[in-house]
Amino acid sequence: ISPTSTPEMKTFSKEIQTIDNQAVILYKPTVTTSTTPIIIYSHGSNEHITTNGPTPQFFVEALDTYGNYFAQNGILFVASEMYGENWGSTESLNHLKALIKHVQNEYEIESKPNLYGFSMGGLPTLRFAKTYPDSINKIALLAPTINMPDWNEASLRTLNDIPIRIWHGTKDVNVPPTLSEAFYQAAVAAGNTTITRNTITNETHRHFLKPATLLDFFEPER
Known part of the structure; x- marks a missing residue:
């Protein structure tokens, strides 16, 4: 999906x-300023940032589509290899922390990043937010893998001040949409009023979420 050229x-x-x-x-x-937003993307299990791995071509193209669109709209978009198939490991969380610190030191940007996790990327995204809830602006999740044993009422409450939006296709056979629904319902029961979920009818796991849809969530005033 090519971004539309505008002045x-x-x-x-x-x-x-x-x-x-x-x-x-x-x-x-x-040009970046103290109001430049940042989005950090956490990839799925068979996706690699470089060519050092069996990365599907559609992922490479999707990454460029996202990155080009957001950067052209004045947003710093960052995607890391993050130890490949990390499954939300401790080293992936430590890397996210180091990555955020690095870009904050190197570039003039907003102080809090937005996180976007796809599939397996839902694990490091949510676990990082649980560990450092005050350091996150918003969270977007597409067909996320979620380990429900991570989330008791107390841990869910750590997310109550973070706007979260989940998108999940009804025909996803890789990560069941019931997992997103269970997480959503548990978060609401824990008092979260900032979480929303979008069920995407007849879409599979590899549904490509339009960057304009994400922009509307992360930066609705644009």
């Missing part, structure tokens, strides 16, 4: 760096 579109650069010993792609607006 407001910003110039940007695509950079590949090594941060905390992991390959990281940054789609960076040429």
Whole structure:
């Protein structure tokens, strides 16, 4: 999906760096300020940021579509290799912390990042938010893997001040949509009033969420 050219579109650069010993792609607006938002993407289990792995071509294309769109709209978009199939490991959480600190030190941006997790990426995204809830702005989840034993009432309450939106296809056979529904219901029962979920009729696990849809969630005033 190609972004529509408008006079407001910003110039940007695509950079590949090594941060905390992991390959990281940054789609960076040429000019950033203290109000420049940041989105950090956590990938699925068979996705790799570089060519060092069996990365599906559609993922490479989707990553560029997201990165180009957000950077042209004045948002820093960051995607890390994050130890490959990390499944929300401690090292992936430590890497997220180091990655956020790095970009905050290197670029003039908003103090709190937005997190976007797809499939397996739901694990590090939510576990990081549970550990550092005050450091996150918003969370978007697409067909997320969620380990429900992580989430008792007390841990769910740590997310109560973070706007969270979940998208899940009804025909997802890789990660059942009932998992997202169970997490949503548990969060609501724990008093969360900032979580919403969108059921996507007849869509499978590999549903491509339009970047404009994410932009509307992360930056609704744009």
